[in-house]
Amino acid sequence: MQSVTLAAFRRLTALLWGLSLLGLGLGLVGCDNSPYPPGETGKSILYLALGDDPKTLDPSVAYDVASGEVVNLIYPAYLEYDHLKRNPLQLDLDLGATMPVYQTVPVQEMVDGKRVTRMGQLWTFHIRHDLRFQDDPCFPGGKGRPITAADFVFSFKRIADPGVNCPIVNYLDDKVVGMRDFENYQMQREKRGLPPDYSYPLPGLQLDPHDPYTFRILLDQPYPQLRYLMAMSFTTPIPHEAVEKYGKNFARHPVGCGTFMLKEYVPKDRIVLVVNPNRHPEYYPSEGDPGDRAAGLLADAGKQLPLVKEIRFSIIKEPLTAWNLFQQGYLDLSGVSQINFQQALSSPGQLSPEMRARGIRLFKTTGADVSYFxxxxxxxxxxxxxxxxKLLRHAIALAMNQQEFIDLLSVGLGKPAQFLIPPGLFGYDPNYKNPYQQHNLELAKKLxxxxxxxxGVDPKTGQRLVLYYDNSGVDAEGRLQTALVIKQIQKLGIEVVPRSWRFPIFQSRVDQGQFQFIYFGWVADYPDPENFLLLLYGPNRRPGPNAAGYNNPAYNALFTKMRAMEDGPERAEIIQQMRNIAVEDGPMIYGAHSESYGLVQPWLHNVKPNPIALDSPKYYAVDAGERLRLQREWNRPNLWPLVGFVVFLTVGSLPAVQVVRQRSRRHVRVRPPEES
Structure with a gap:
């Protein structure tokens, strides 16, 4: 019995020793906590994160950031934004062979049964001759076919198709000759359960009968901003074969002609893009802004794009998870938010010692946007x-402290807005100070x-003024903002009553004008002041972008004139007049232009964020060898707990061995049976 116990104990001890030594051996070999297949991070792959699944990969519909970051790499446009040049942002050719030109022409249309002649614009576009769609089963033999001007026209007709629900159709359907009629025709077919018929005439979209690489767009009014729409994925060429073959699944089966094409999409996990072998030649820019060369942003000048062979987007909803992966070296870029601000920065604009020691770089971006009440x-x-x-609105504006909102809600990131136009756009005046945006509580009480x-009391009734603040701040941050709004305005003696709604309900109330006071924001679709000044243009009243319902004839007339002009002193003067009118009327209290920090790993190069474009990753370069080396260094296993366990097991087992041995050597005395 005792020998069996000793043998079992020895076997148990040997097993524990064996497991400990095995663990120690594996630790010495190295443990791999990488979320990717072994050795993959040593290849020419860019690792990025998306906060959610893209809503769609259909270029005619994609409007959210997550969708745009993928779509813009698959579906290029006639024009693109220069990767390096800012102030102002510059448009370059992408799929276009020549820069678009327009001429002023008379346009005849029927208005209320009468033929009316107005001055419009005829735009001409010449596309490159070497464009091909990516290979895909929708084409005969699976080989991508050449692209012609007809593919661009097909894309514009999809924009006008109500069944597609393109979010920018309102920028075009009141200007492209015949587009409203085309929309109405397709809508009637849809109501009768019929498929769309793109053979229906749309006179504003014209193919050149003598040149398959030329098309024209006829507008019934001047609209220089059309050039910016030609830099958006909405106007990319789309193969009708793909739309016909995949139907609704086209939103998950992109077929483009861009730098990259979709290899794999696993919802809630990853999206993988690989280089499109049918892409047209593109090269890294050879010129930039002052300071770009010193910053190393021209080291790859003239090299053919892309500079990586694959892009892997990990879909990570939890910001903390993405931050941990970045710290381990498994993501190449990271944002800075309240989640990681204290770890990433020692003070605003200054990297923490840990980040500096790792060679991580910091960049700051000012958004092409504005928030406002x-x-x-x-x-x-x-x-x-x-x-x-007007005095009442000005008083409330002066009582509000926008810097306090920025400090409390955005960790100090943001630039107090003086008007609608953000920095970097034509018409922005860095020296202008809005007289009603300078926090002054005493002046506010006087007004x-x-x-x-x-x-805050109406002497006629003795009743205190009440301001109903409708908002969509149903989360913790939204409630904090609402509390700050109440705190600031109630210092005037005005009672603020918050009404919080889920966003769909909030948006519906805004569209129907069921509010007194709300908070909103606007992000540029394109870098032209018209895209911001339209927020106060009378005909754009809700449910359009003019949620305030502001309607000043003088402002409207100046907007119509300004919209048709090219940038220059005269346009700048008109913008200033519009600003002065709107500021005195006070339909808005301007909040902030956003600012953000980002972090770049030491092995990632050519990062210069663009406030408008979403195709920057095709310019990025990765030193994969350096990434692999640093990943191993940053994720080196900590063996001391394992070594300590082995030592503890060794020392701790000695007394137990002695006890067992002593017990096994004892002689058991057997008492003889007593005689009866």
């Missing part, structure tokens, strides 16, 4: 154009009294 200009108390109403509400 809106008064409902139809409201009987806070709306209208009387002196009383409130002049409006007839001393201390």
């Amino acid at each position: 809106i008064f409902n200009m139809d409201d009987p108390v806070y709306g209208g154009y009387t002196r009383r109403a 409130l009294a002049e409006a007839g509400y001393p201390g």
